[in-house]
Amino acid sequence: MKEKVRIASGQGFWGDLQSAPIDQVTKGPIDYLVMDFLAEVTMSIMQKQRKRNPDLGYARDLVTIVDQILPYCVKHNIKIITNGGGANPKACSEAIRRGAQKKGITGFKIGTVLGDDILDRITEFRRGGIGLDNMDSGESIDSVGAKLLSANVYFGAMPIVKALQDGAQIVITGRTTDTGLTLAPMMYEFGWHQEEWDKLASGTVAGHILECGGQASGGNFSADWRAVPDLAHIGFPIAEAYPSGDFVITKHPHTGGMVTAQTVKEQLLYEIGDPTRYITPDVIADFTTIQIDQEGMDRVKVFGVQGRPTTDLYKVSMSYHDGYAAFGTLTFSWPDALPKARAADEILRTRLRDAGLAFEEIRSEFLGLDSCHGPLAKTSGEINEVVLRIGVRSHSHADVERFGRELAPLILTGPPGVTGFAGGRPKPSEVISYWPALIPKRVVTPEVFVNEV
Amino acid sequence: MRIQLRQICHARSGDKGDTGNVGLIALRKEFYPVIVKYVTAERVKDHFAGIVLGRVERFELPNLWALNFLLHEALGGGGTKSLKNDAQGKTLGAALLRMELEIEEEMEL
Numbered sequence: 368m369k370e371k372v373r374i375a376s377g378q379g380f381w382g383d384l385q386s387a388p389i390d391q392v393t394k395g396p397i398d399y400l401v402m403d404f405l406a407e408v409t410m411s412i413m414q415k416q417r418k419r420n421p422d423l424g425y426a427r428d429l430v431t432i433v434d435q436i437l438p439y440c441v442k443h444n445i446k447i448i449t450n451g452g453g454a455n456p457k458a459c460s461e462a463i464r465r466g467a468q469k470k471g472i473t474g475f476k477i478g479t480v481l482g483d484d485i486l487d488r489i490t491e492f493r494r495g496g497i498g499l500d501n502m503d504s505g506e507s508i509d510s511v512g513a514k515l516l517s518a519n520v521y522f523g524a525m526p527i528v529k530a531l532q533d534g535a536q537i538v539i540t541g542r543t544t545d546t547g548l549t550l551a552p553m554m555y556e557f558g559w560h561q562e563e564w565d566k567l568a569s570g571t572v573a574g575h576i577l578e579c580g581g582q583a584s585g586g587n588f589s590a591d592w593r594a595v596p597d598l599a600h601i602g603f604p605i606a607e608a609y610p611s612g613d614f615v616i617t618k619h620p621h622t623g624g625m626v627t628a629q630t631v632k633e634q635l636l637y638e639i640g641d642p643t644r645y646i647t648p649d650v651i652a653d654f655t656t657i658q659i660d661q662e663g664m665d666r667v668k669v670f671g672v673q674g675r676p677t678t679d680l681y682k683v684s685m686s687y688h689d690g691y692a693a694f695g696t697l698t699f700s701w702p703d704a705l706p707k708a709r710a711a712d713e714i715l716r717t718r719l720r721d722a723g724l725a726f727e728e729i730r731s732e733f734l735g736l737d738s739c740h741g742p743l744a745k746t747s748g749e750i751n752e753v754v755l756r757i758g759v760r761s762h763s764h765a766d767v768e769r770f771g772r773e774l775a776p777l778i779l780t781g782p783p784g785v786t787g788f789a790g791g792r793p794k795p796s797e798v799i800s801y802w803p804a805l806i807p808k809r810v811v812t813p814e815v816f817v818n819e820v
Numbered sequence: 821m822r823i824q825l826r827q828i829c830h831a832r833s834g835d836k837g838d839t840g841n842v843g844l845i846a847l848r849k850e851f852y853p854v855i856v857k858y859v860t861a862e863r864v865k866d867h868f869a870g871i872v873l874g875r876v877e878r879f880e881l882p883n884l885w886a887l888n889f890l891l892h893e894a895l896g897g898g899g900t901k902s903l904k905n906d907a908q909g910k911t912l913g914a915a916l917l918r919m920e921l922e923i924e925e926e927m928e929l
Binding site for chain 2 (some may be wrong): 395407408492503588589590592628632633634635636637638639641642643654655656657659666689692694701728729734738739740741742743756758759764796797798799801802803
């Protein structure tokens with residue numbers, strides 16, 4: 368058994384810094400590179416890409432990244448674990464295999480985790496008496512029906528552990544929990560079994576700290592943001608994990624950013640609910656038991672984490688078509704920037720009303736004034752310029768498109784001093800709503816395939 | 821004494837559907853009892869009048885000197901449905917740090 372395992376975060380979301388994974392494998396020793404690509408609505412976007420082309424539907428950025436780092440990873444035996452397979456892990460693994468063969472890199476294994484996609488099984492489940500009600504609102508799934516775009520079960524660490532046991536150097540999954548990506552290599556390397564709840568909870572907490580990339584190492588840091596050095600070259604966080612479950616969050620030397628008790632705390636609090644019940648398919652972690660200690664520069668020790676048995680349910684992330692939206696902006700300059708912007712907003716709303724358009728919501732915000740803090744925003748005196756940002760939402764595509772045509776005329780037929788309309792007409796974009804649900808674990812089985820390249 | 825929350829705390833916020841979360845963290849250990857005492861769920865709900873349409877839940881994490889708030893119905897429907905510029909609630913943390921408190925305790929800031 369290894370004395371310690373170094374797990375490095377390479378991406379915090381689909382579209383994160385392209386240089387980060389390269390820095391992680393080249394700027395210091397690591398054993399694993401984990402990359403999270405999936406946010407709540409990401410799967411629906413990928414599912415659509417797959418519908419248009421059955422060979423797509425995964426994070427194509429991932430293939431580019433792996434292409435660049437694979438020679439190095441194979442040489443230094445760095446394993447890659449990622450959920451960037453999205454809605455089509457099989458095609459993603461295939462693309463990576465082709466890329467490797469083209470470069471003449473062979474003699475390694477790719478693991479692929481399938482089975483999370485249950486879109487085609489919804490009717491079967493409903494017939495079998497499985498509810499899939501919205502776990503937030505309690506609504507029945509029948510109200511969404513044919514508008515469903517994607518439905519994926521959140522798997523945990525176990526399928527990845529299986530792939531690692533079968534010798535995979537790269538593991539590509541679909542909808543795996545962000546935390547499972549980090550927990551899996553700890554379970555595999557240290558031989559933790561599925562009932563060592565405190566250790567699983569600790570690995571889960573490590574995963575939560577790593578899952579947003581640079582957000583744990585000085586990015587988006589609210590306390591003393593000016594004190595964060597060299598964000599241009601930010602080093603992404605690394606978990607140095609030990610068999611006991613304790614771990615140290617650190618980063619490579621000679622990189623920017625910083626790892627302090629405060630940067631780690633901010634990330635621990637990010638997007639959590641009841642801290643005593645952080646529920647994953649692997650364990651329920653209690654965040655109120657986490658102890659942290661800054662043991663050196665850019666080294667924060669995390670220990671004492673407790674966990675308890677998880678539930679017999681998987682979370683399901685579903686998404687459905689929910690109409691269209693469009694956004695437009697116009698910039699108003701001094702003098703009277705704000706009154707002019709408010710007047711233009713009124714004129715536009717009158718024209719939309721006169722045209723008989725049916726919107727579920729029209730929202731006007733004044734960028735530079737109140738778009739972030741609404742009524743809490745305070746202004747003293749006259750502002751130099753302001754951007755009117757107006758958004759509409761409707762189930763009628765035609766009405767949303769018509770809104771796009773009503774914006775530009777304000778330049779010549781509204782208050783004076785308007786500019787900033789270089790982007791053209793606002794175009795309708797599809798509104799995708801999120802439907803979280805629960806499903807018994809017994810009816811969904813992860814499938815793990817490991818193939819030699 | 822009168823203080824603004826930003827003098828004694830830092831914060832990070834994010835989203836889960838239409839619910840925003842704000843992690844409010846005391847800058848020093850001695851500030852934690854102060855936020856526990858004064859920054860109640862009711863007070864946060866009042867602070868966010870017109871922004872948070874649903875209820876506010878509060879959870880305590882003394883180990884991190886932190887409180888976690890869930891702000892329900894705060895994001896205009898959440899996800900891609902929201903017409904807000906800040907549809908993911910990224911700036912709700914800073915908005916909470918605007919809160920001003922009149923406290924009985926005398927503290928060095």
